[in-house]
Amino acid sequence: MHRTFWAIAKKEMYHILRDTRTLIILFGMPIALVIIFGYTISNEFKNAxxxxxxxxxxxxxxxxxxxxxxxGHFRLVTTGKKVEDLEHAFKAGQIKMGVIIPPKFETQYYRNNTVTVQIITDATEPNYAATLNNYAINIISSFNKGDPALSSAPYRIDIKTRMFYNPELVGAYNFIPGVAALILMLVSAMMTSLTIAKEKETGTMDLLLVSPVPPLIIILGKVAPYIILSFIDALIVFAMGYYIFEVPILGSLPLLLLMSLIYLMVALSLGVLISTVADTQQTAMMASMFALLLPTMLLSGFIFPIASMPTLLQVISRIIPATYFIDIEKAIMLKGAGWEVIQQSAIVMVVMVIVLLLITWKNFKIIHK
Amino acid sequence: MVNNAIEINNISKSYGDVTAVTGVNLNIAKGELFGLIGPDGGGKTTLFQILTSLLIPDTGHAIVEGLDTVKDFRKLRKIIGYMPGRFSLYPDLSVHENLEFFATIFNTTIEKNYHLIEDIYVQLEPFKSRRADKLSGGMKQKLALCCALIHQPVVLFLDEPTTGVDAVSREEFWVMLKRLKQKGITILVSTPYMDEASQCERIALIQDGRILQVNTPTAVTSGFDKTLFAVRSDDSYKLLLDLRTLPFAKRTEPFGEYMHVTTEPDVTAEYIAQILNSRGHKSIEVKPTSATVEDVFLDLM
Amino acid sequence: MPSEIVIKVNNLTKKFGDFTAVDQITFDVKVGEIFGFLGANGAGKTTAIKMLIGLNRPTDGEAQVAGYDVYRETEKIKQNIGYMSQKFSLYEDLSVRQNIEFYGGIYGLPRKAIRKKTDEIIQKLGLQDRAKKVVGDLPLGWKQRLAFAVAGVHDPRIIFLDEPTGGVDPVTRRQFWEMIYESANNGVTIFVTTHYMDEAEYCDRISIMVDGEIKALGTPAELKAKFSSETMDDVFIKLARG
Structure with missing residues (x-):
């Protein structure tokens, strides 16, 4: 049995190594994505x-x-006296954010223990605006702390803790977990569904099926190289994050890798499931594109914060595996959290694997039509 | 009957509204070289997929070497060799890698069964490390045959092995099949080319999912009991139209350079030539001819 | 039959680097002739045809197709030829009518002419009941005949048929050849490539290409006599084995 398994896995490696396009997707894509996201995002929040x-x-x-x-995150382009000036600057596209300091700022601050600073952002780009907002809140909070006379005093602007774990406000912190989730989905799910669909399309699947090799071994043999390759991809993304963009891994690395492996199993099961229904590479491509990649990118909290989504989309985001994986990654990498914190999300992913494999098992026909 | 390698009993299969095969009954003896002759879409591939256990028939059942294609499919898959209609090897693997792969998944090695493929493989040997997609059509077919043979199957299913292959390779291919038959392998082969029928011991004509006739190729053609002439002149198209107007000509079909005309029994070649002459045809040639498998096929359709 | 020459090929050669795909081929095709261009896969047929229909520039030699030069007047050549490939070049998800109209459109036929031509073709093929059905649902034989009709939608002087009838049943194949005969009878020249030798017997004249060269040229009867063979298959085998 293991001989046939290795024969299939070896053959799959040949396919991968001999096809430049596959190689580019496997290794070029993660590197390109990390670099593109890394530099555009971190540049964007300098000098707003x-x-x-x-x-x-x-x-x-x-x-x-x-x-x-x-x-260094904000650049003062105009100052004004009236609120109307702000509106004008927004309309002219000169500014992304406006800050209004009320009259008698100093007096109120010391006398009332509280003072309201108004922050106005251009919400035509809600995601960007939300991030700017967070930056500003964070900086204001550090203004509180930075004043030694006030450090123990109750003069504080109550700020949300959400940015707390990203004190330097580096964009990469948010995207490294997202890119890892996306790449693993791409390689594990899309590539496996494509490679199985390809064998169906060319008719070689028939030859494999009429051989004594059990269908399970055929699938496992084909999938095995992708498990290893996507795991290597995960390592590449984390390493690039760590060394180039200084995204820390505060928690346990083995735990992070174990979680990546579970997520990878979810993605693989999805890929195999798609390939049981898709007879051509084109169908497999479309299915993984719309059912997997786009939701992973748009609804998992990777690009748009889940909290700012409409309720329906929030519900949908709860069935997207990447949502849980990104949560886990952020918890382990940025908060240094351990098993107690992530166990709920981890269990959800394990359940997903089991359910998906059961569905696949029912769908995969040994006698194929 | 114990001597049958393949027994097909009343098999039907449809895909939605489309009927692929209906009520097919067929027995193929052990060690026979049997041809399934019919055009694309006739149901040949569906039948092959049922016999190789890839497809479950809607009704009926098939037995291959005593094994039911549905119930005993695991055992069956160990003893059959299958070469699908399209070229179904891995284009990005070399000749040797393809062969080795198929040997391994059938739990055997090239060395162990080399005697079976030796005749064929020696021709491929010089291109051993060439990628399969860089082979000529004929070479691809030979490689596919080697891969189907490498686990020493008892029954060989070859679905249109000669489609898209040049005449020389086709000829060679039939020689190879006859040699395999000598080794006692039962071979079921399908082809859309009527002229290949004579290469088989027995043939079944299949069209629209139905078996039209089963017999030896000579019995099939000699069973054609109508009067048949081959006719030609300098103007093929006019000849065709003219012949169709003749009351005694029951059927006129282009047949290469000639028209094949089925007539009433008492018509003579001279009579036909005379009429054509009067219609202005030149270089007229009319001769009685014996039916080919294709004539029979046309007659049965 | 007028013996006016519509395709004239003289020492036409195509090289790819060191490899000579087509080696100094020379032949003529007459108006209204059904000319079979035979050869095994890889013998150079496709390269030769691509030069004749203006998709590939020859390395050497000369050729005129429909009176136009294959080096300088490829656009004019394209206006005067029709082309039907093995894959039938029809859009499976468009209806019969839409397919005809589309091809009429890309050949720049005026709107009225397209409508007239479309009705004509539908009438001729007896497709009135199916004119609005998508082509994908038609049986193979209908597709084949429709594809041939579409290749002639702009009344070209020559129609190139690339491996047109593989795998169809004997009745369908004959219906197709009858259409070809009829067109040839109307003065359209038919240039057929195939590697099925029995198909070749339907042609008026054939050439057989082996390794980039034309090794035999003549009527099927002439060639069979010359190689003392019963069938064209046999002729080909003798030629290929040298």
Whole structure:
């Protein structure tokens, strides 16, 4: 039995190694994606154009503005006195964010223990706006902490903890987990569904089926090389994140890799499931594109935050494997979380594997029509 | 009957509204070289897929070497060799890699069964490390045959092995099949070419999922009991139209350079020539001819 | 029959690097002739045809197709020829009518002419009841005849048929040849390539190509006599084995 398994796996390796396009997708794609996301995202949040309406013009407001711009994330392009000036600058496309400092800023700050700074963002790009917002909140919170006279005082602007684990506000922190999820889905699901569909299309699947090799071995043999290759891809993405974009892995690396392996099993089961229904490579391609890649990219929280999605999409995002994997990755990599924190998501993924394999098993016909 | 390698009993299969085969009954003896002759879409491939256990028939059942194609499919798959209609090897693997792969998945080695494929493989040997997609049509067919033979099957199913192959390779292929028959292998081969029928011991004519006739090739042609003439002149198209107007000509079909005319029994060649002459044809040639498998096929359709 | 020459080929050669795919071939095809262009796969048939229909530039030699030069006047050649390949070049998801109209359109026929031609073809093929059905649902034989009719939608002087009748049943195959005979009778020259030698016997004249060269040229009867063979298959085998 193991001899036939190796024969099939070896043959699959030949197919992969002899096809330049497959090789490019396998190894060029992850590297390209990491680099593209890495540089565009981290550049985007440097020097975002802002305008500040300082209605107070006291010492504290000045040092506040100073603090805001010295972070390097914001560039002050205009200042104004009236709120209307802001509107004008937005319309002219000069700025992405406006900050309004109320009158008597310093007085209120010390007297009332609380002060309201208004942040206005251009929500035509909601994702971008949300991120800017988070940056600003974070910087303001560090302004609180940075004032030694205030450090123990209750003068705080209550900010959300959501950015807490990404204190340096590096974009790469968000996309490395996402890219890893996308690449694993691409390689494991799309590539396996394509390679099985290809054998059906060329008729070689018939030859394999009329041989004494059990169908399970045929599938496992074909899938095995992709397990290894996509695992290598995961390592590449994490390594690039770590060494080039300084995305830390605070938690346990073995746990992260184990979780990647489980996610990979989900993706593989999806790929095999697609290949049981798709008879041609084109169908397999379309199916994995629309059923797997697009949701992984758009609905998993990778590009658009789930919290800002309409309820229906939020529900859908809950059945997308990448949603759980990205959660787990972020927890392990950025928060250093252990098994207790991620176990719920991990169990969901394991259940997904079992369910998918059961469906596939029912669908996979030994006698194929 | 114990001597049958293949027994097909009342097999039917349809895909939705399309009927692929209906009520097929056929017995093929052990060691026979049997031809399934018919055009594309006639049901040949469906029948092959049923016999190789890839397809479950809607009704009826088939027994290959005593094994039911549905119930005993695992055992069956060990003893049959199958060469599908399209070239179904791995184009990006070399000749040797393809052969080795198929040997391995059948739990055997090239060395073990080399005697079976030796005749054929020696011709491929010089191209051993060439990728399969860089082979000529004839070479591809030979490789596919080697791959189907490498596990020493008892029954060989060859679906249109000579389609798209040049005349020389086709000729060679039939020689190879006859040699395999000598080794006691039962061979079921399908082809759309009527002229290949004579290469088989027995043939079945198949059309629209039905078996029209089963017999030896000579019995099939000698069973054609109508008067048949081969006619030609300098203007083929006019000849065709003219012959169709003749009341005694029951059927006129182009047949290469000639028209084959089926007539009433008492018509003579001279009479036909005379009429054609009067219609202005030149270089007229009319001769009685014996039926080919294709004539029989046309007659049965 | 007028013996006006419509395809004139003289020492036509095509080389790919060191490899000579077509080696100084010379032949003429007359108006209204059914000319069979035979050869095994890889003998150079496809390369030769591509040069004649203006898709491939010859390395050497000369050729005129429908009176136009294959080096300089390929656009004119394309206007005057029709082409039907093995795959029938029809759109399976378009209806019969839409297919005809489409090809009429790409050959720049005026709208009225397209409509007239479409009705004519549908009438002639007896496809009135199926004119609105998608081509994918037609039986193979109908597709084949429709593809041939479509190749002639712009009334070309020559129709090239590339491996047109593989695998069809004997009745369908004959219906197809009758259409070819009829067109030839109307003065359209038919240039057929095939590697099925029995198909060749339906042609007025044939050439057999082996390894880039034309090794035999004549009527089927002449060739069979010359090689003392019963069938064209046999002629070919004798030629190929040298």
């Amino acid at each position: 154009s802002i305008s500040v309406i300082d209605q107070s013009r006291d010492d504290l407001s000045k040092s506040f503005i100073e603090h805001l711009t010295s972070s």
